[in-house]
Amino acid sequence: MSIQTSGNKQIDYLPIEQILRPIPPVLDYCKIDAMVSTLNGVPKESSTCKLENITAGELPPVDVLCVSDKGKKYYFAFGGCHRFQAYEKTKTAKVRCKIVPCTKSMLKIYLGSSVDNFFE
Numbered sequence: 001m002s003i004q005t006s007g008n009k010q011i012d013y014l015p016i017e018q019i020l021r022p023i024p025p026v027l028d029y030c031k032i033d034a035m036v037s038t039l040n041g042v043p044k045e046s047s048t049c050k051l052e053n054i055t056a057g058e059l060p061p062v063d064v065l066c067v068s069d070k071g072k073k074y075y076f077a078f079g080g081c082h083r084f085q086a087y088e089k090t091k092t093a094k095v096r097c098k099i100v101p102c103t104k105s106m107l108k109i110y111l112g113s114s115v116d117n118f119f120e
């Protein structure tokens with residue numbers, strides 16, 4: 001659970017290819033393998049999660065920022081790099097998310113002037 005979404009109980013499922021990930025991941029492959037095992041229904045703890053906190057078959061939702069621009073919605077994730085890898089490895093088409101409404105100028109805090117490269 002994150003500070004941004006602790007009060008948001010709604011879970012959404014977004015197609016993985018619709019989520020933009022501007023920051024290159026730094027990966028712990030043991031963690032990805034443990035998450036794959038959890039998604040496959042065999043809960044396995046990792047460096048950031050104890051077995052008793054795991055639900056077999058699913059991973060905690062990823063926070064996704066949603067920006068509307070010129071009638072189109074754009075989705076950005078700045079975290080969740082291990083969960084995305086686990087979803088790709090298990091060929092899971094939809095990512096379990098918590099969606100946070102955001103504006104282009106808020107996004108600029110993270111992306112600087114390169115923010116415009118992400119919009120049509």
Ligand SMILES: Nc1ncnc2c1ncn2[C@@H]1O[C@H](COP(=O)(O)OP(=O)(O)OP(=O)(O)O)[C@@H](O)[C@H]1O
Nearest residue numbers: 034035038044045046048049060079080081082083
């Ligand atoms: N093997 C696992 N099975 C189920 N849940 C896990 C497992 N490992 C970690 N988690 C949970 O997944 C969430 C994300 O973990 P973690 O932050 O380590 O990875 P991440 O997907 O790279 O996210 P971020 O980049 O935002 O840190 C946490 O709530 C953590 O408790």
